[in-house]
Amino acid sequence: MRIGELSRQTGASVRSLRHYEEKGLLTASRLESGYRDYNALAVDQVKTIRFYLSLGFTTEQIASFLTCVMMNKEAFCQQILPIYEQKLKELDEQIVLLSGIRANLTERITSIWAEAEPKGSREE
Amino acid sequence: MRIGELSRQTGASVRSLRHYEEKGLLTASRLESGYRDYNALAVDQVKTIRFYLSLGFTTEQIASFLTCVMMNKEAFCQQILPIYEQKLKELDEQIVLLSGIRANLTERITSIWAEAEPKGSREE
């Protein structure tokens, strides 16, 4: 199939599909016209790519394990583990950071409310 | 004081100080030479700017309430409230998103371990 059809079947924009190819995540043979020609497996592959992107992996990271994942069950690809654990570490750090900011912000909001409406005071 | 001194006293790079000025967060008079000349209040102001940046506000957002905050207690600046609440909403969305990804990832890691070391194996 050509790139427009693959785009429709996967939800990825044509631009993105070309980008995945540029990053080594997706390959296509070429028709005589120079148009990309994808086989049916490409649909699954693109969906897999987009799934990992949604988990926050970069195309470079995905490239490092995608071949294995497409050929085996994910659980069979040992090289994916350190990448997952690295990502998990980043996520935890990020969540801690955001939670700290959130706490600070909440406290500030509370203070402003307290200042605006001190007990017993009434403003119009 | 000149920009290098302000940089030393605040920890902000010279580049950043010029950027804050460009974004309307910081003003300086000019010496005959064209050099920026900051007064002593600038130190506090820059520290305040950096604090709000660390909370994740953009220079544009900070610009909208910095003048009030520098002249009053923060709690006195009513216009800051909707911005705080907007930020809080974004933080919550972000934390929920990351937590979801984290859960997914944790599950995957567990699966891989299970596959690699099937104890009490219920393996086919």
Added chain:
DNA sequence: CTTGACTCTGACACTAATGTCAGGGTTTAT
């Protein structure tokens, strides 16, 4: 007077996936 530290403006780089445009070739349907 010279050297070195300081400052100025302006510009490009970076992250990373995606949008969008330009200018041109191909396929398909009428």
Added chain:
DNA sequence: ATAAACCCTGACATTAGTGTCAGAGTCAAG
């Protein structure tokens, strides 16, 4: 045959703060 729809490459923009460089002017100390 012609128009519409499709595809190609290449390039620049986006976010937002910061790093870094170039080329030039200023200032203080020897």
